[in-house]
Amino acid sequence: MEKALLYDTTLRDGMQGENIFFSPEDKVKIARRLDDAGIHYIEGGWPGSNPGAQHFFELAKKMEFKNAKVTAFGSTRRQGKTCEQDGNLQALINSGAPAITIFGKSWDLHVESIMQNTKEENLAMIKQSVAYLLSHDKEVIYDAEHFFDGYKANPLYALKTLEAAVEGGTRCLVLCDTNGGSMPCEIDTITRATIDHFKKIDVPGLIFGIHCHNDCAMAVANSINAVHAGATMVQGTINGYGERCGNADLTAVIPILALKMNRECISSENLAKILNLSRFISETANVPPVNSRPFVGKSAFAHKGGVHVSAIMKNPLAYEHMAPELVGNKRRVIVSEQSGKSNIEYKAKEMGMNMGKSGVNGHQIVSSIKELEDDGFEFDAAEASLKLIMEKLTEQFVPYFELESFRVTVEKDKERPCCSHAMIKIKVDKETEITAAEGDGPVSALDNALRKALTKIFPQINDMRLVDFKVRVIDGKDGTDAKVRVLIESRDENNIFSTIGVSEDIIEASWQALADSFQYKLSLDDQNKAK
Ligand SMILES: CC(=O)SCCNC(=O)CCNC(=O)[C@H](O)C(C)(C)COP(=O)(O)OP(=O)(O)OC[C@H]1O[C@@H](n2cnc3c(N)ncnc32)[C@H](O)[C@@H]1OP(=O)(O)O
Numbered sequence: 347m348e349k350a351l352l353y354d355t356t357l358r359d360g361m362q363g364e365n366i367f368f369s370p371e372d373k374v375k376i377a378r379r380l381d382d383a384g385i386h387y388i389e390g391g392w393p394g395s396n397p398g399a400q401h402f403f404e405l406a407k408k409m410e411f412k413n414a415k416v417t418a419f420g421s422t423r424r425q426g427k428t429c430e431q432d433g434n435l436q437a438l439i440n441s442g443a444p445a446i447t448i449f450g451k452s453w454d455l456h457v458e459s460i461m462q463n464t465k466e467e468n469l470a471m472i473k474q475s476v477a478y479l480l481s482h483d484k485e486v487i488y489d490a491e492h493f494f495d496g497y498k499a500n501p502l503y504a505l506k507t508l509e510a511a512v513e514g515g516t517r518c519l520v521l522c523d524t525n526g527g528s529m530p531c532e533i534d535t536i537t538r539a540t541i542d543h544f545k546k547i548d549v550p551g552l553i554f555g556i557h558c559h560n561d562c563a564m565a566v567a568n569s570i571n572a573v574h575a576g577a578t579m580v581q582g583t584i585n586g587y588g589e590r591c592g593n594a595d596l597t598a599v600i601p602i603l604a605l606k607m608n609r610e611c612i613s614s615e616n617l618a619k620i621l622n623l624s625r626f627i628s629e630t631a632n633v634p635p636v637n638s639r640p641f642v643g644k645s646a647f648a649h650k651g652g653v654h655v656s657a658i659m660k661n662p663l664a665y666e667h668m669a670p671e672l673v674g675n676k677r678r679v680i681v682s683e684q685s686g687k688s689n690i691e692y693k694a695k696e697m698g699m700n701m702g703k704s705g706v707n708g709h710q711i712v713s714s715i716k717e718l719e720d721d722g723f724e725f726d727a728a729e730a731s732l733k734l735i736m737e738k739l740t741e742q743f744v745p746y747f748e749l750e751s752f753r754v755t756v757e758k759d760k761e762r763p764c765c766s767h768a769m770i771k772i773k774v775d776k777e778t779e780i781t782a783a784e785g786d787g788p789v790s791a792l793d794n795a796l797r798k799a800l801t802k803i804f805p806q807i808n809d810m811r812l813v814d815f816k817v818r819v820i821d822g823k824d825g826t827d828a829k830v831r832v833l834i835e836s837r838d839e840n841n842i843f844s845t846i847g848v849s850e851d852i853i854e855a856s857w858q859a860l861a862d863s864f865q866y867k868l869s870l871d872d873q874n875k876a877k
């Protein structure tokens with residue numbers, strides 16, 4: 347089995363992505379998770395760039411890594427300075443990182459018009475900087491910035507820059523598609539030609555790496571093509587964060603290398619941590635996870651079309667390219683207007699529901715759900731309400747409370763902000779409860795009043811809180827008024843669940859979603875007790 351080396355640059359190139367920021371302490375936590383997942387190199391930042399990066403390397407000196415080597419990133423020395431005079435090279439050495447990655451210029455356009463340098467001085471900068479860092483007992487990885495664009499413009503010079511790095515002593519050349527504009531076939535051809543060139547020179551122990559940006563949505567494909575053409579190291583970031591459109595997403599690259607290309611790079615135990623690693627990093631970056639992200643997204647193994655669900659119930663291979671558990675993900679079935687009876691049967695089993703003795707079958711349930719979706723409901727976003735509807739349709743619904751009436755008032759005067767009050771009358775076990783409460787808004791007042799009424803009888807309600815509230819206006823059909831769809835997300839100690847309400851009136855729609863969340867929470871607790 348051929349080996350692949352996994353090089354993560356989330357903490358450096360990932361942080362060059364818009365809105366991505368990690369404090370040094372965040373970086374420590376992320377580095378631990380990357381190490382725990384078996385990543386081989388963790389690039390911690392550019393110590394010559396900012397105090398935060400330097401602080402991370404101070405913290406990293408005290409850390410023990412079981413799998414990974416920490417790498418500090420920087421550039422070759424500046425023109426007109428010696429290596430000893432170059433603050434950036436000194437900061438790399440002082441970082442204490444055992445490995446150092448420096449980038450140098452491969453494209454004559456950058457050498458001449460951007461650095462306003464000579465080609466010869468650029469070669470000297472590369473060779474001397476590599477040699478200088480090696481003389482300080484560092485492993486040196488050479489990132490050939492813009493290598494593919496440089497090769498296309500002037501192949502002989504681009505190869506000379508790599509030769510300079512090898513003459514300086516590095517044994518790892520990383521070919522970078524810095525602008526992300528290369529196509530997979532170009533990556534393949536140029537990587538092969540470059541590797542063949544160095545085979546003729548015969549440098550013992552020389553390996554190649556790849557670093558791709560995603561400007562043409564090709565970063566993963568280009569990285570995989572480079573490996574196919576002979577590269578060993580793949581640089582990328584978790585979730586594909588990075589400059590402009592990002593880097594090659596390691597949450598896709600790693601499963602592809604391990605499962606599709608049979609490269610020795612990660613144990614199956616660590617591969618199953620990829621989903622949690624992806625979620626942890628998006629949580630730390632405070633960026634919502636992308637549902638459609640291959641392998642690790644919530645929808646990566648979600649089946650919505652009835653034809654698909656019917657088939658995967660017979661054999662998951664029918665619509666899944668791999669078992670979701672291999673990357674820590676799971677299969678999901680969604681019920682919607684695109685469903686057939688199979689979605690209902692699958693869902694009922696998953697929810698631990700039998701179809702009841704009502705004589706209602708999957709076909710009848712699915713057509714009722716299609717009618718509700720036509721009215722504006724959206725059950726793929728509200729599985730708790732879906733369960734309650736299925737219970738109602740199969741005559742298994744046991745209400746914990748019934749609404750008699752509610753009244754909500756909102757007051758505003760020019761002196762004070764808005765203030766909402768709700769009064770609610772409900773029936774629990776033939777007893778009538780009347781309560782009133784205030785809230786920041788009408789839904790919060792209603793939530794507080796219902797909570798107050800139910801807490802006396804069901805104290806477990808206190809474990810549950812409303813965490814998200816979304817309203818969407820849905821176009822009226824057949825000349826009717828526009829409706830609103832309210833989605834509420836609630837959370838208790840162990841569960842997150844979503845409920846839905848639809849009405850022409852926002853308070854009525856909110857009430858439906860709110861009432862479903864309390865009903866669902868109480869039935870969930872009873873089910874758990876019964877287990
Ligand atoms: C492809 C990549 O993603 S490489 C990584 C890019 N990442 C970053 O830029 C983030 C960190 N950068 C920084 O904090 C700052 O840009 C610093 C500290 C590195 C440099 O800051 P400054 O000294 O103020 O320079 P500034 O950012 O304006 O310009 C970059 C300089 O580096 C030079 N340079 C660029 N690449 C290289 C290289 N490989 N070798 C030597 N010098 C280089 C440029 O020619 C320019 O030089 P100039 O100041 O003589 O014009």
Ligand SMILES: CC(=O)C(=O)O
Binds near residue numbers: 492
């Ligand atoms: C080195 C690097 O980040 C690049 O070339 O894109």
